[in-house]
Amino acid sequence: MSDSGMSSSSEIESVLEALEDLKERYMDPMFSRSEGPEKKEFTEDELDQKNRLFDQVQSTLVPLIQEQVDCVLSSLELQGDLKEEQKEPNFDVTCEYLSELDETLQETIKCVESAAIDIMPIGAHDHYLKRCKEFTSNQLMHCISNIIIHVHGLFVDCSEYIKAAKLASIHPDDLKRRGWALLMKRHIPISAAGCNHSTNKAIQRFQPGSDFDFIRDEWEERVEAYSNHLESLTKLTHHRIRRRRDRTPLRKHVIELARFTIPLIKLTRILSKKISSKNTKILPFTLDTELNSETLSQLYDNTETIEDCCRLFIRRLVGSYNRNALEHDQAEMRGKS
Known part of the structure; x- marks a missing residue:
């Protein structure tokens, strides 16, 4: 115009x-x-x-x-x-x-x-x-x-x-x-x-094709989220505690948990990339073409469930570190992990 x-x-x-x-x-x-x-x-x-x-x-x-x-x-x-x-x-x-x-x-x-x-x-x-x-x-x-x-x-x-x-x-x-x-x-x-x-x-x-395409799309959307989770965990493990009084046992424990969590998130991201890959030769399995809606929905919905649990656990790790106190309670935190 x-x-x-x-x-x-x-x-x-x-x-x-x-x-x-x-x-x-x-x-x-x-x-x-x-x-x-x-x-x-x-x-x-x-x-x-x-x-x-x-x-x-x-x-x-x-x-x-x-x-x-x-x-x-x-x-x-x-x-x-x-x-x-x-x-x-x-x-x-x-x-x-x-x-x-x-x-x-x-x-x-x-x-x-x-x-x-x-x-x-x-x-x-x-x-x-x-x-x-x-x-x-x-x-x-x-x-x-x-x-x-x-x-x-x-x-x-x-x-x-x-x-x-x-x-x-x-x-x-x-x-x-x-x-x-x-x-x-x-x-x-x-x-x-x-x-x-x-x-x-x-x-x-x-x-007309494979229902796996829809599941693959869902896993592909999660790859970036897992990369963000890794970034948050890496920052947490490299955080410097300058004052001695801030070096509490809880914070040391949270950092240790973060270090243990990083390999799990990396493996989950690798899995997401493999499942979402368009190169079928990379996949070590094939999806049964005769799967029903109940099974397909579980495979599809679990993608979000897994990422949500990871995100919630990491958020609580970061929150516990910043507050120097467990968020909610320890039992719930362990349950979500």
Whole structure:
């Protein structure tokens, strides 16, 4: 959006109004399922219909979302190298693209909800449902929720930029307003990259394949957390106690515990890296393709549970050292370790 002039006020307000509506509509990316009775078994035709809906999302709707996001950004002259001087946005076309994107998002949500309707409760008897079992359908819904979160963020950033650019155009000599508009503009590529990443990931995950991909993603997200835990423990073990009176038995014991904990965290990080590796030759095992939702959910949820226990234990070590007193009580601290 150039500083030499702006489109008509009515065009700008139309785009801002459309963005405000979309921001409100997609603020909560939750899905709803039918409140009817859940089925314990499905006919072949029912499974075929669910798979067709998932295929439509993967091959048609998600790629269309990315294409329409690109069109919105292009109409606002917010693609490529974002220089300070740019062409005037085509706000009329922007409104059309936003409307089309809204329709595609609604159709995507409808397809995913329809495919997930009547999925039987999590249990030990849904292994044959493959992509339509409870665990997998929940993960696929999460992929679409992630897209909606990023697209919503893009709506917010575009709205804030247009507002800032409008004020900068009204006050061309105000360097602070100019700087703020440029700052808002720089947020756009970051949001756009998030949209692109989430759509690409959804396309990959909606393909019929291994449920291990979802578990691998969860382990991969924990690698950085374990690195942070190691940093905290290393700082604790290298902390210098300058005053003699501060060298208490408790603090020495905490440092000793931290030293013993470091190898465990390192091994857990190595395990996380191995499990999350895309190179299947590194893995010393394979995942049974016939696992049910109950087992898959345990493998998935335990990833977070393990990291949470590590984080809580390290936090209590650091807290106990700083306070020179056990946090909560010793029994609870030992139990969490």
